[in-house]
Amino acid sequence: MRGHGDLRLLTWGSLACAILALILPWEALSLLFAAPLALFAPGCAIVAATFARRDLDRHRSVVLSVALSLATLALGAIVLNYLPGGIHGFSWAVLLLLVVIGGCRVAARRRDGKRSALRLPRKAPPRLRLALTLAGLAAAIAALVLANTTLPAHDALGFSELWIVPIAESERSEAEIGVRSNEQTTTDFDLGIQIGKERLIKRSFVLAPGEGTTVRIGPPLAAAGSNVPVVATLLLDADPAHVYRRVQSTLKAPGAVR
Amino acid sequence: MARLTSKTGHLAPITLCAGLGLLLCSYANALSRQLLHPTELILWAGVLLIVLPIGYRLTSRDATPRERLLLVCLLGLTLYGVKVVRDAPIFSFSDEVVHLFNADQIAAQHHLFHYNPILPVTPSYPGLEGATSALMTITGLSGYWAGGVVVGAAKVTLLAALFFLFHRVGGSARTAGLAAMIYAANFNFLYWGSQFSYESLSLPLFVVVLMAVAERGATPRSWTRDWAVPIVLGTSAIVVTHHLTSYALAAFLAGLALAYWLVKRDWSWPNPWPYAALTAGLASIWLLLVANSTFGYLSPVLGEAFKAILHTATGEEPPRGIFQGKGPAAPSTPVLARAVAVFAVGLLFAGLPFGLKRLWRQQRRNPFALVFGVAAIAFFTTLALRLAPSAWETGNRAGEFLFIGLAFVLAGAGLQNWAPRRRPWAGRALLTAALGVVIVGGAISGWPWDLQLASPVRASAEGKTISSPSLALAEWARKETPPDARFGAQLADARLLLAPGDRIAFAGKNPDIQDMLLELAFSRQSWEKPLLRENGIHYIVTDGRQISLDATRGYGFSEEGEETIEDAPIAIGKFAQLPGAKRIYSSGDIVVYELGGGL
Helix, strand or coil, rough: CCCEEEHHHHHHHHHHHEEEEEHHHCCCCCCCHHHHHHHHHHHHHHHHHHHCCCCHHHHHHHHHHHHHHHHHHHHHHHHHHHHCCCCCHHHHHHHHHHHHHHHHHHHHHHHHCCCCCCCCCCCCCHHHHHHHHHHHHHHHHHHHHHHHCCCCCECCCCEEEEEEEEEEEECCCCEEEEEEEECCCCEEEEEEEEECCEEEEEEEEECCCEEEEEEECCCCCCCCCCCEEEEEEEEEEEEEEEEEEEEEEEEEEECCCH | CCCCCCCCCCCHHHHHHHHHHHHHHHHHHHHHCCCCCCCCHHHHHHHHHHHHHHHHHCCCEEEEEHHHHHHHHHHHHHHHHHHHHHHHCCCHHHHHHHHHHHHHHHHCCCCCCCCCCCCCCCCHHHHCCCCCHHHHHHHCCCHHHHHHHHHHHHHHHHHHHHHHHHHHHCCHHHHHHHHHHHCCCCCCCCCCHHCCCCCHHHHHHHHHHHHHHHHHCCCCCHHHHHHHHHHHHHHHHHHHHCHHHHHHHHHHHHHHHHHHHHHHHCCCCCCHHHHHHHHHHHHHHHHCCCHHHHHHHHHHHHHHHHHHHHHHHHCCCCCCCCCCCCCCCCCCCCCCHHHHHHHHHHHHHHHHHHHHHHHHHHHHCCCCHHHHHHHHHHHHHHHCCCCCCHHHHHHHHHHHHHHHHHHHHHHHHCHHHHHCCCCCCHHHHHHHHHHHHHHHHHHHCCCCHCCCCCCEEEECCEEEEEECCHHHHHHHHHHCCCCEEECCCCHHCCCCHCCCCCEEECCEEECCCHHHCCCCCCCCCCCCCHHHHHHHCCEEEEEEEHHHHHCCCCCCEEECCCCCCHHHHHHHHHHHHHCCCCCEEEECEEEEEEECCCC
């Protein structure tokens, strides 16, 4: 690709983007390098190879580059699906690099020795225009930040969750009872857990909105292999006469059945 | 004073207006997410702040083709932003979560074609999710962010490709810019067409293929082979991405081939019949070898649409009321909004004869223009389908493709050239105002009024984050149930259980989970237990909220006075009577039963 500055830049730039996108631990920063690698470079290489002997204007070339990159991604997933290892970040990066390198090599050969230098923008835009454009960009970013900001919604009805799930490694002899508050304010709860007919566990706790707590119960004291019913009842401290939430399950008493 | 204009003309101040317009839209949605019920006028003011400056500049004679291209790209990007600021930070359109589940499955399992319980046909068309998986796996981003970037790139490509297509066919950059902008008035452009769904990728590729075919026809024959590469690549990508778009492309290219023959009486170059045949062939091969479930998916939709047209035409069935929401909780559209939407359609219709007249005079030897003319007329016939209840969706989908022709015809009507001596700006001003009306009116026609603004799925309380009932259920399921857990739930709950819940969840009528959840008791025939067994469902989610039956509205927080399903406690209670059933989760209206050996 000697003498084709644009193709060299595309190839080495794609390689750098692939490496940085894969190794950077921050997703947003990784996207800065992955986006040109996935959404521009493959299409650009295909356009360079396809129209190597023509003067396709720059704007059409850019639009085709993005479009053909999207097409490459859509078809590339099918290619990777049937290759050993399947669809991974690394296999994607390799596939995209192969498309870029292949396209650039074909483009360099098809150009018939016609060399193309890399053209960079000659001058920066006037300050006022730049300032207005950046202000527009800042407003768009502010819009996105606002959209991603969690805001209060005082009229939303708060609620709390109560659940009981067996602890997998205990073979259903133990369970976890969980409470999570999605209430609008900090709330006092009373949790009552009835295991079988006799054992009653009581817990009182305070949860702020978004907070949760869990209680681990079991194994039950019963004949080996028997199922012992468990009922968990959640009450609001402010309204103890009313059952707020109730769940039920069973615990299996450990040990061999005789 | 520094100059504002250059080769890119007034782009800088217009970019500022677009950014501020987007910020205003985001502000309207922020108020709505706080359940303050703001007026939708704030949203429309934001949209108009985006649209009007771009529209007015596009009507001018002195903008360069480059500036026009950048303006339509800016329009595409910012109008896509209007959808993004409505939905962040999770997808909330009913089809989006279905596709997000597919993308998550690809990224997690490293292969395509995983089962989707709600739309089983979607994994057979993995183009969008496959593309999204590239960004997900390389960067570690979630499907929401990766999918948003892919759809955003596709949206900008759509408008840029439309500009080049119209430029090549019409020969005028001014008309091309206006036509691309008019396309943004199609009913699905603002919301439905911006969602994370397969058509959001396939439609831009469809336009790119048309653009390449148009370029191929306008360049020397020696270039033909060069243009074959983007056409074949684009077509192949469409075939693996979306069924209807691949059939639409085959139909469009066949129509174009016929138009070439009518004009030139010749099937040889540049007649594009080989590409029509290629598209039909590729789509058929994919349908038969990979996606044969498409038959079962599309045939009832099209069959019902056909029946509905017959029944409505013969008076057997009453016509569907326009602006009638689909779902039990759908409120009606206010009169003023309806008036704007109807006025917008009226404006489109009023411009049609002028555009067609001009097209016939100047371009009747141009095969592309002829096909666009036919598509423009056909668009208005699809509006009639909206009156037949089951044909509504078919008409809505077809409209997106036909609107390409309508946009071209209307831009050629020439209102921008009308310049009375006293008010030479009048034509441009009128056209700009009309663009504002048709874009806002189109959005009102295409998306339910009460869903134009966001509803909260998360809220902050005392500095912490709380989740809506359906989202809390999904988050709980993801954390507390086994990865292979399979749920039966109402429409809205099931979708969030798919994503972000990352669990298999069935809903609706196929299999008939909905009737099982709503019936007061198990049937005498006892079809429910075999259904649960066959689908491996071990968790049943009951939800007493009426809104949980609505796949477009059921994701947000409840408010005071919200409707409940009649007799819900009795219907829910029947699951407790199943032998071995355990009531393992309760958040008030939502209860989860783990079904034991009683099945």
